Amino acid sequence: MVNTKTLSVNELQVLEQNLKEVLHNHFSEILSRVNYSGQLAELLNVLGLENLLPYQKVNSNKQGIILVIGQSEVKQNKLLAVAKELGFDKNRFEFCLDYSKAKTFQYKKMQYSLNYSYVLVGAMPHSVKDKGNFSSMITAIEEQEGYPPVIRMGSNELKITKTGFYNCLKNLVEHNFIIN
Structure with a gap:
């Protein structure tokens, strides 16, 4: 007690x-x-220090846009249905679910923008226009200042699935990293 x-x-x-x-x-x-x-995030949240977590390094906008980017066999409307089931507004999401379109996506628009909360990534090309000297754009986002936190979707490989998307969003809400 x-x-x-x-x-x-x-x-x-x-x-x-x-x-x-x-x-x-x-x-x-x-x-x-x-x-x-599994209580580190909770402890830091109680102490008001959640910004110290590596995946909370820049953006504290819990109600911002969640970018979902990378190859997906799951259609956007199915992912939005999952989000709706969890209580999210469809306008909270930006999707780029085509492998080749991920090459030309304007990644720099997220840097130092308070409009984005998280980037959920699936399989995507290593060679994209904004990656600079990094091995991939995912690594560039993770290691450069000013980008929202990245969550790599999938267990053994980068993959966007309905279950993975559901679990990812549910986990973010349960740990108070985003608000649905």
């Missing part, structure tokens, strides 16, 4: 001193434990 008692000023000062000592001596162990328990 969780104790919800509010601490007095003196009790809070003692707790602060004890926490400083424990955190100083066991910080790596505690951080690993919270990470492997």
